[in-house]
Amino acid sequence: MSNQNQTTSELIYQGLKQDIIQGVYPCGEKIKLEEIKERYNVSYSPLREALSRLAESRLLINSGQRGFRVPEMSQTDFEDITETRIKLECMALEMSLLKGDMEWESSVVGAYHMLSLQEKLIHEKGEVNQENIQRLDDVHEAFHQALLSGSQSPWLLFFVKSLNAQFDRYRRYSATFQFSHSKSVQYHLKLKELSLERNTSEALKVLEEHIRYSAQAIIK
Amino acid sequence: MSNQNQTTSELIYQGLKQDIIQGVYPCGEKIKLEEIKERYNVSYSPLREALSRLAESRLLINSGQRGFRVPEMSQTDFEDITETRIKLECMALEMSLLKGDMEWESSVVGAYHMLSLQEKLIHEKGEVNQENIQRLDDVHEAFHQALLSGSQSPWLLFFVKSLNAQFDRYRRYSATFQFSHSKSVQYHLKLKELSLERNTSEALKVLEEHIRYSAQAIIK
DNA sequence: GCAACAAAAAATATCGATATTTTATATCAT
DNA sequence: ATGATATAAAATATCGATATTTTTTGTTGC
Numbered sequence: 013m014s015n016q017n018q019t020t021s022e023l024i025y026q027g028l029k030q031d032i033i034q035g036v037y038p039c040g041e042k043i044k045l046e047e048i049k050e051r052y053n054v055s056y057s058p059l060r061e062a063l064s065r066l067a068e069s070r071l072l073i074n075s076g077q078r079g080f081r082v083p084e085m086s087q088t089d090f091e092d093i094t095e096t097r098i099k100l101e102c103m104a105l106e107m108s109l110l111k112g113d114m115e116w117e118s119s120v121v122g123a124y125h126m127l128s129l130q131e132k133l134i135h136e137k138g139e140v141n142q143e144n145i146q147r148l149d150d151v152h153e154a155f156h157q158a159l160l161s162g163s164q165s166p167w168l169l170f171f172v173k174s175l176n177a178q179f180d181r182y183r184r185y186s187a188t189f190q191f192s193h194s195k196s197v198q199y200h201l202k203l204k205e206l207s208l209e210r211n212t213s214e215a216l217k218v219l220e221e222h223i224r225y226s227a228q229a230i231i232k
Numbered sequence: 233m234s235n236q237n238q239t240t241s242e243l244i245y246q247g248l249k250q251d252i253i254q255g256v257y258p259c260g261e262k263i264k265l266e267e268i269k270e271r272y273n274v275s276y277s278p279l280r281e282a283l284s285r286l287a288e289s290r291l292l293i294n295s296g297q298r299g300f301r302v303p304e305m306s307q308t309d310f311e312d313i314t315e316t317r318i319k320l321e322c323m324a325l326e327m328s329l330l331k332g333d334m335e336w337e338s339s340v341v342g343a344y345h346m347l348s349l350q351e352k353l354i355h356e357k358g359e360v361n362q363e364n365i366q367r368l369d370d371v372h373e374a375f376h377q378a379l380l381s382g383s384q385s386p387w388l389l390f391f392v393k394s395l396n397a398q399f400d401r402y403r404r405y406s407a408t409f410q411f412s413h414s415k416s417v418q419y420h421l422k423l424k425e426l427s428l429e430r431n432t433s434e435a436l437k438v439l440e441e442h443i444r445y446s447a448q449a450i451i452k
Numbered sequence: 453g454c455a456a457c458a459a460a461a462a463a464t465a466t467c468g469a470t471a472t473t474t475t476a477t478a479t480c481a482t
Numbered sequence: 483a484t485g486a487t488a489t490a491a492a493a494t495a496t497c498g499a500t501a502t503t504t505t506t507t508g509t510t511g512c
Contacts, residue, residue, distance in 0.1 A: 018296075019495065020495075020496070021495075021496090022296075045463070045464065045465095054496085055496060055498070056277070057496055057497070058496065060281055060465085061280055061284040062284075064282075064284050064285050064288075065285060068285040069288055069289075070390070076238075077239060077464065077465075077503055078464075078504065078505090079465095092385050092387050092388075093387060095385070096387045100320075103319060164312075165312050166312060167316045168316050170290070239464090239466095240465075240466070264493075265494065265495095266492090266493075266494095274466085276468090278465075280495085297495075298493085298494075299474095299493075299494060299495095
């Protein structure tokens with residue numbers, strides 16, 4: 013977002029990332045350069061730069077002289093992602109509650125407001141479509157980022173972001189869009205309130221539960 | 233290491249990464265493509281792929297339409313790296329001591345042996361040269377990796393590795409090669425023994441101290 | 453039939469040149 | 483002089499073509 017310098021390489025990176033996370037390319041599938049070169053209508057250079065970046069953050073695998081492919085999914089990998097995510101996010105949340113200032117509080121309140129509006133739109137008014145779901149994902153992501161942003165640890169947030177992308181890939185793949193999201197909605201409300209009250213121990217508990225609940229729904 | 237498929241892109245990636253960490257390119261310096269294209273004697277494509285990857289892991293900064301540059305260093309950034317490193321490494325060590333099997337123990341013993349030999353070579357026999365220091369860094373890194381490898385969390389190890397690269401850049405930049413490394417040697421010995429004894433609380437304490445000690449020496 | 457090897461096809465990786473954008477330099481009006 | 487604008491230079495980003503490697507196909511001998 014808000015990237016003024018829209019280089020082709022950056023654009024295709026964003027597009028590919030999105031597509032990989034959304035499961036457009038099946039697991040283990042080889043990425044044929046010629047093919048997606050045509051599809052995205054670009055040449056090799058920016059394409060390969062984008063692919064290289066994605067491989068660096070493990071959204072692709074780059075095997076020596078034989079190109080790029082989409083990583084396989086496995087139970088153990090997902091469990092590792094989930095457990096690590098819980099640890100790092102809890103860590104960041106703890107720091108947020110300790111260090112978060114007024115600006116942080118405002119961003120949490122603001123992000124929560126957006127999230128709850130979008131949740132209402134989908135789950136109460138039933139306006140379920142691809143665009144609204146994408147938007148729900150975005151504001152949900154933004155809410156979590158806001159919560160943790162008080163931690164003042166760019167590195168921790170960087171890693172959390174990376175894990176969330178991986179987690180999302182599993183989520184999208186399992187295609188479990190739960191219409192009965194009431195539990196999730198409750199989690200978010202509690203999370204917001206406990207955070208603003210600086211009730212660390214309870215907030216951490218809820219965050220962990222929230223992540224585990226999502227993970228459980230994905231494993232099936 | 234042990235990458236059989238030595239593509240030009242991979243080679244130049246390794247080389248650049250090493251050079252950035254070792255402080256060959258000053259902080260904030262712009263990476264002139266034409267210049268290092270000549271220096272490494274390659275063409276744009278593999279060079280830009282390598283640069284893109286390095287930017288993805290934050291060893292470079294890629295600003296829109298105006299190329300790549302080496303990140304600035306700051307006290308706060310280094311503190312974030314250090315604190316995050318402590319948290320993640322301690323987390324991984326705790327898991328290692330909990331889950332580590334016989335194979336893990338062997339790798340720790342083996343890695344420690346290598347490390348202590350190299351430490352002796354340098355600090356007792358005084359064979360101090362660029363090559364031996366590089367080798368010390370390598371076996372030191374390997375020892376820490378071995379310690380944490382029992383954790384069974386590839387994602388945690390991935391992040392730790394990334395942080396260590398950043399940490400190393402600061403270390404190399406400050407150019408503090410301490411000849412009185414006796415303290416560091418003691419840390420490693422203690423770390424090994426406490427780990428094999430599965431003395432979690434003490435091992436974590438020593439690891440944290442070890443990292444803080446290194447960080448202190450860098451800040452000056 | 454089947455393994456081993458050779459030839460052909462396909463795909464990846466790299467190159468050198470071009471187009472685009474940014475940065476530096478020069479010109480002009482105020 | 484100074485700031486704005488146009489021009490030139492430099493640097494980045496992208497393209498299309500070539501070289502290299504891998505994969506597939508086909509052939510031969512057993």
